[in-house]
Structures are given as C-alpha cells and as structure tokens.
Amino acid sequence: MELKNAMLELIRRASTDLSPDVEAALVQAYDREDEGTPAKSVFGTILENVKLAREASTPVCQDTGSVIMYIDFPVGHSEKVYKEAAEAAAMEATKLQYLRPNAVDPITGKNSGNNVGVNAPYLHFHQWDKDEVRVRLMLKGGGSENVGAQYKLPDTALKAGRDLKGVKKVVIDAVNKAQGQGCAPGIIGVGIGGDRVTSYALSKEQFFRKLGEPSANSDLAALEKELYEDLNKLNIGPMGFGGKTTCLGVNVAAQHRHPATFYVAISYTCWVYRRKQMIIKGSEVTYD
Amino acid sequence: MIKLTTPISEETARSLKVGDEVLLSGTIVTARDAAHKLMVEEKPDFPRPYMKDGVIYHCGPVVKKHEDGSYSFVAAGPTTSTREEPYQAAVCEEYSVRAVIGKGGMGPKTLEGLQKVGAVYLHAVGGAGTLIAKRCTKVETVFKLEEFGTPEAFWVIQVEDFPCVVTMDSHGNSLHKEIAAKSDEIAKELMGLK
Numbered sequence A: 001m002e003l004k005n006a007m008l009e010l011i012r013r014a015s016t017d018l019s020p021d022v023e024a025a026l027v028q029a030y031d032r033e034d035e036g037t038p039a040k041s042v043f044g045t046i047l048e049n050v051k052l053a054r055e056a057s058t059p060v061c062q063d064t065g066s067v068i069m070y071i072d073f074p075v076g077h078s079e080k081v082y083k084e085a086a087e088a089a090a091m092e093a094t095k096l097q098y099l100r101p102n103a104v105d106p107i108t109g110k111n112s113g114n115n116v117g118v119n120a121p122y123l124h125f126h127q128w129d130k131d132e133v134r135v136r137l138m139l140k141g142g143g144s145e146n147v148g149a150q151y152k153l154p155d156t157a158l159k160a161g162r163d164l165k166g167v168k169k170v171v172i173d174a175v176n177k178a179q180g181q182g183c184a185p186g187i188i189g190v191g192i193g194g195d196r197v198t199s200y201a202l203s204k205e206q207f208f209r210k211l212g213e214p215s216a217n218s219d220l221a222a223l224e225k226e227l228y229e230d231l232n233k234l235n236i237g238p239m240g241f242g243g244k245t246t247c248l249g250v251n252v253a254a255q256h257r258h259p260a261t262f263y264v265a266i267s268y269t270c271w272v273y274r275r276k277q278m279i280i281k282g283s284e285v286t287y288d
Numbered sequence B: 001m002i003k004l005t006t007p008i009s010e011e012t013a014r015s016l017k018v019g020d021e022v023l024l025s026g027t028i029v030t031a032r033d034a035a036h037k038l039m040v041e042e043k044p045d046f047p048r049p050y051m052k053d054g055v056i057y058h059c060g061p062v063v064k065k066h067e068d069g070s071y072s073f074v075a076a077g078p079t080t081s082t083r084e085e086p087y088q089a090a091v092c093e094e095y096s097v098r099a100v101i102g103k104g105g106m107g108p109k110t111l112e113g114l115q116k117v118g119a120v121y122l123h124a125v126g127g128a129g130t131l132i133a134k135r136c137t138k139v140e141t142v143f144k145l146e147e148f149g150t151p152e153a154f155w156v157i158q159v160e161d162f163p164c165v166v167t168m169d170s171h172g173n174s175l176h177k178e179i180a181a182k183s184d185e186i187a188k189e190l191m192g193l194k
C-alpha cells in the first residue's frame, strides 16, 4: 500500500497547490493588468486563493477534475498493481476531500461517489528502459474540457489550409469561441496530425511541459510564440472580463498523419492547471 | 468597490451596472440543475424566505460534515451558469430574486428576465474554490440534501465580502456580449478573414 500512499500524496499536492511555473505566470499576469480593472481584481483573487489552498491543504477549485495518470514503468512490472493503487488512492482522496466525487455513470446518471468507475481514474501505461517509475498526474477540470475542439483541415469557412498557417487559424478560432467559459486564462495544448484519437491525446500530453519551455522543433517553437502573442490580443481576459491575459501558454506538438487526413486537436485547461509528477526509485519517492 | 448586503432592494439591484465590482455579504442560497428544475416545475415554498430579495449561487460545493452534525464549506467556487438558462428568468420572477451568481454568463432569456424583475448577474472568480469557501462564514441550513446529493442541494449560507463583478445588469447590458463581439472582430483580423 506504499504505492497507494505515494499516489494519494501526489493527488493531494495536485489538488491543493499549483506548480511554481504556473503560479509565476499568474503573478506576471497580475502585474500586467491595469489598476482598477476587474481583470486586476480577478488575478488578485486567484493569487490569494492559491495561497489559501496551499496553507489549508484544501482544493484550489471545487471541481477537482478527472483523475488522469501517465505511468512509465520498468520491464517486468504489473499494470494491475498500479491500477489497484490508483483506484484505492482516488477513493481515499475523495474521503479526505482532496477530490470531489466526479465519476458519473452516463447510462444511469449515478455518481459512483468515490471517483472510481469504468476508465476512472484513466491510466496511460508506458514501459521504459529506466529502473525507476514515473507517475504523472493531471486533474482535468470539466468546464475547460468542454471548450476543447478538433478541426479537420482544410477548413473552408476559416480559409485554413493544410499547413502551419492553417493550424494557427483554427487555434485562434477555438480560443475565441471558448471566451471565458473554460475559466480563462487558459493553457492551450495543440496536437497536429495523427488520427481523431491520437491528435487529442497528443494535445493533452502537452500540458506536462513547463510553461515557457519552447518546442524542440524550431517551426513549432515559432508557432507557439506567435500564437501566444495573438491569443493575448483577443482581449478576452481572465473570466472573459476583458484584459491583457487570455492565455498563459501555448504548447504545440506534431506527429505523422495519414495522407488523406490533417487533424488539429486543441485541448484547453483553465488557470487551475493541475499537473504533478513523482519518481519512485527503490523506496525513495520524489515529487515535482 | 460596492458593498452589497442581502436583502437587496429592487432599487439597489437596478442601480448596479455592468463592470461594477461588488463585495457581497449576507444570506445566499446555492442552486444548480435539479434545484432550478424543481423551482420551475413545482414552485416549492421552502426557498421563498431566503430568496425574496435574495441571491442564488450556481455552485456545487465540497462540504465537510462535522461530528456535531454541522457543516462547513471546503471549496465553493461557481459552476457554469448556462445550464440554468431555460429556468433562470422564471425562477427570478417567481421568487423575486435580485442577483444570480455564477460563471460564464447567461443568455438572452435571462438578460430579459433580469430587466423585467430588476436583478443582476454577478460573475464570481471561477476556480477560486478555497477563497470563496473561506468567505462563507456559516452554513445555516440545507434542503434536499438526501434527494439531490451534496453538489445539487439547496445550501443556505452566510457570506462575507464575496467578490463578484456585475456582468449582466437590469438595463439589458451584458459584458459577455460586448467582449465576444470585440474579440470576434480581432480574431477575424488575426486570421486574415477581413
């Protein structure tokens, strides 16, 4: 049950605190807004809330999201052990109010009450050559999940072709349509190529990158920078009240596509950007 | 910053304008989908004393039950309001509600209802779960807890200095409409569609 306890601590940390890069971006956003505007007040409230949640060890947001884990493990480990530990950790975290019960059966409408259900928590498994385990956790808010979008290029209405210029247009369109609904400012993950499933998967995995860390691909790095600047010109602002910060970061990645398809998936996460990871090496656990 | 205390008179509600920042104190009631449906379909009397010249809060809180049977709010930020669009105007009229708190704004039907009744839509800070729970000083009582579950129940709570912004007023103005119209134009320009 040590694995369960480590996962429980990972959930607690993710639900009740934000990573330093996210908090730093929120401080910058606060400094950027003009005195006396609702935008400035919103960022003031946000920063105070983050501090209070950390001190009291209570959820930053009452929507504690869907529990999604990405687990990299050494050869010979059993997936079942991780699945059981993740479920037990989610149940316990719900009891301790680090998580709100967020797993609902779509057929009966019944909430399982403990965040465990079919594909809940959702686990992505990956075996690697290292002799350590990495568990990356995302608590993904529902309101911001609802404003994600997938486009198929070319898109005639937006005059978006099958190139990076076309990608840029659809991302602007998606963020404009989202307005403040996803609890702006958001962080935007973009997945280019792949199929319907893998484009979304790629877009969401971008949330594990640190804010401000550019793509290793210079074309994508340039696109990220342009998008970051353009999206912040939309003046949607925090909560959609208007203001200089509409997004805190844009992370883009690409994968090969079928010649007949060109998908662009856009995942949106709210400013309550909860992702944490832990490395388990022998009996030692380190959190980041 | 405008200090607002419940009960709120129609005159006070009508004096509020889009963009006003408000600190709200007094008694408010949480209500989400199940509660709104009930108030439209069955018009129960139990919420009336709390809602007349009062405030509805779109919120599904995380709540702690103490050993003595009392409750306190652990995290209590706003939830998306548009889900109540079909009901909101009717509820405000039936129960003489003066303010609705939520996030994301609401549609034309509610905007019209606010004009008619003399009420406003107050936007809270989405995600500020712990801060708002701390401004909730007391849980007075709860209705329909068994039937609806924690997030959907009617929680009657006392708040102190709950920070909000008026984004829809009783004069037909909506900040959401304004911001979206402007950003649409900017987006078109950025996409080279103009």
Ligand code: SF4
Pocket (backbone or CB within 6 Å): A061, A062, A063, A064, A065, A140, A141, A142, A143, A144, A145, A182, A183, A270, A271, A272, B077, B078, B079, B126, B127, B128
């Ligand atoms: S979108 Fe994010 S900040 Fe907003 S309510 Fe959901 S989890 Fe909280």
